[in-house]
Amino acid sequence: MTFLEAEHYIGLDIDDRILAVGREQLADDIVATKRPTLEVISEQSLKRVAARQPRWVCSKGVLQHVPPEELDDYFGSLAHLIHAGATGLLFSKAGRECERTSPKTWVHSFDRLHAAAGGHGMRLGRLKKRGTFMELRAA
Structure with missing residues (x-):
């Protein structure tokens, strides 16, 4: 966490327990000097983060746990930040x-992901052939 200025580190999750584990992993001097923001995802927290106009939004280890019927909510949440100027x-x-690979894990079709992003005014592109890395921008 030495790259960005203070108050430029933001972590959002649906589960406060995950955020608590993240907080525990941070050294006291990092918390004091970088002042990271760790919040549960909500309409209000997304608005606060969007107002800070982040440049980058990284979603790692999330999408594969989003059920197909919740893709619209997932991309709707990301839209707050992407439309504020960020690249996802x-x-x-x-x-x-779309294939369910375990009780809480899915591999989604790229076409469905692309359509869901498009429904929120965003464009989803592949950064690698198999779609492991994807880029999300405002359309």
């Missing part, structure tokens, strides 16, 4: 079809 980087496998 999504790290997840994408397949030809």
